[in-house]
Amino acid sequence: MAKKSHGPNKHGHDHGNDDGHDHAHDPLEEGAALRVRALEEIVVAKGLVDPDALDAIVEYYERETGPRNGAQVIARAWTDPDFKDWLLKDGTAAINSLGFSGYQGEHIRVIENTDTVHNVVVCTLCSCYPWPVLGLAPAWYKSPAYRSRVVREPRVVLQEFGLNLASSVKVRVWDSTAEVRYLVLPRRPPGSEGMDAPELANIITRNGMIGTASV
């Protein structure tokens, strides 16, 4: 799954016929694009939504949310033990205190990686994901392959992500839902003792906070 689905050459060259990127066709002829336009016009005409609100939402998700928010949360936890305690006890409140709140972040639980336990997050049913701290989920997180396999064979999947865990480390898989979304607190890497919070935030990756990378 991981290997096949991430090649940069995959983007833009192997689109199926139905993927809407075929510029030889008039965009209006594409079923889904036209359907969405129709749906939006109907809902707007009935006064249920304001088209400007749609623009604002797209802009918000494109600019304001993303894994850099989560990285700030993790860096703070690594450098401030009181904040870390709070984060593990009440993730939602601690995250809100840094200014990250909003939709799909109403209940975030933070789970800590240790010497003996590695955590990894999935949404087995759909794509539940803590948007305020990680932005929108990457394609692989939404793929049927990841969603089914990480539960069945987490170590193999993690290996495909390049993460080889010692056999003494237990892997725990957490299933995000509409009610609770999980964020992984990775272990602070050895050798990072001299780094301050902004430097630490730079080495924290999105996958580290999902659990498919160590940091």
Place this chain on the structure above:
Amino acid sequence: MKPSEQHRAALELARANLPRRDEDAPLFRAPWHARIFALIIALVKNEHLGWKPFQENLVVVLARHQSADQDQSDTQVEFEYFDCWLIAAEMTLLEAGFVAEDEISKHIDDIRAMVAQIRADQLSHHH
């Protein structure tokens, strides 16, 4: 090579070929993905819809329509996912009574007719 070494060598090779998992991948791969995403979020935010009914529909649609193919590209995953999002959106809007069964296809026909008319007018100006 012993089997275990072979296995390790194969893993090393696989890992070397692993492309960087990039956080900068486009958020939406087609404009309509962004629009239908935002349409649902806007309706939930202004409380015309609940998230739960939509999410429950999304779960059902994903289970029914998402391909079991384990080797899909990111683009394929995204297009299939947003196809499901669109179907779930329509289901939820129908259930909420915001849209009637034949209203969408009727409006699509209207849009097509309008576009055809504009093009016909353009052509007649050219001649």
